[in-house]
Amino acid sequence: MPHDPYRALYLHLPFCVRRCGYCDFATSAVPADAPEIDAYVEDLCLQIRRKAKEGELGALETVYLGGGTPSHIGLARLSMLLYTLSLSMHLTPEVECTMEANPESLTERMVRDAWALGVNRLSIGVQSFDDEVLAVLGRAHSADDARRAIEAAHTRFENVSVDLMCGIPGQGAESFEASVREAAALGAAHVSVYPLTIEAHTPFDAAVLAGDMEEPDDDVEAAHMEIAACVLAEAGYERYEVASYARPGFECRHNIAYWTGVPYLGLGRSAATMTQNAERRMRVQDGRVTDDMDARGMAAEDLMLGMRMTCGVPDELVEAAAVLLPDAPAVLAELEGEGLVAHADGRWRPTDRGWLCGNELYGRLFDLA
Ligand code: SF4
DSSP states (O other): OOOOOOOEEEEEEOEESSOOTTOOSSOEEOOTTOHHHHHHHHHHHHHHHHHHHTTTTTTOOEEEEEESOGGGGOHHHHHHHHHHHHHHSOOOTTSEEEEEEOTTTOOHHHHHHHHHTTOOEEEEEEEOSOHHHHHHHTOSSOHHHHHHHHHHHTTTOSOEEEEEEESOTTOOHHHHHHHHHHHHHTTOSEEEEEEOOOOTTSHHHHHHHTTSSOOOOHHHHHHHHHHHHHHHHHTTOEEEETTEEESTTOOOHHHHHHHTTOOEEEESTTOEEEEEOSSEEEEEETTEEEEEEEHHHHHHHHHHHHTTBTTOEEHHHHHHHHHHOTTHHHHHHHHHHTTSEEEETTEEEEOHHHHHTHHHHHHHHHTTO
């Protein structure tokens, strides 16, 4: 279909040194020297060149190399990929280009080369600075590896993000708080905090079913999220999304694109693409249509996604949505009455309670369509 230009590009690198016990991402444990990775990266480069030729990469504002573990594919393949990218689009410093990395495979050399080839943001999968917690998760790195990786990242990058997890069995509030404090003390510009979820068909799922592992407790996770909010606010970070904190100016523009209805192109195994025009929004993954919405569905989804962000949605967006979804203002007023959203300064914003009861909040808005 004729569509608006893609403004975000996601490249999926589905390889890891080993599988973590909780992971249900599209990734597999493959040795770093496996020919399978060469073939995959070569194919990804071909796809990038093809999309460039088709004129699909001309309006990109953000690029995200995610996984899997992009740093696991090694310097030579990463260089080929980034070089291909720089020949295929305007990879200027204004384009936010993020690469995910894990501490066990991020080297200082890789940091320097990735930076020289146009990456300007590194997102490091730390999860915790507590070795016992890392062992429970089945991570391939230690807390010291994470400290070294962040230090290496800072040899070139100002924009370094650290991912942390909470609600992990055996992780007390003190351990979690110490990790959050350490991420801030190490100078992360951005911190993401995700509660552990037990996904079907993972080793953690099997352990919970067998009674060998406690299921994460919602109240504990909520308490941990609260700790992160307090510690990071004190340290000068802004919570701009339910799970994301940034020092001013270091918000992740690529993730914001996902939450604000910006069309994105995904290349690589299981990468999702969102294509849209004024009347229709489609998501496609591995050649399969996963979403196909009309303008009503798009309007409802934009309201729902906007509520993930601290800034919520402006009145103009609600007014435009109300043309297609006449119940939207009444539902927002109802949600306000229940303390899930608040209205001020021309915007509807989620409250802390709204985020805690996220399923209720997002569900009610999505159901408008
Ligand atoms: S490193 Fe990340 S993508 Fe790889 S197995 Fe662990 S959680 Fe999954």
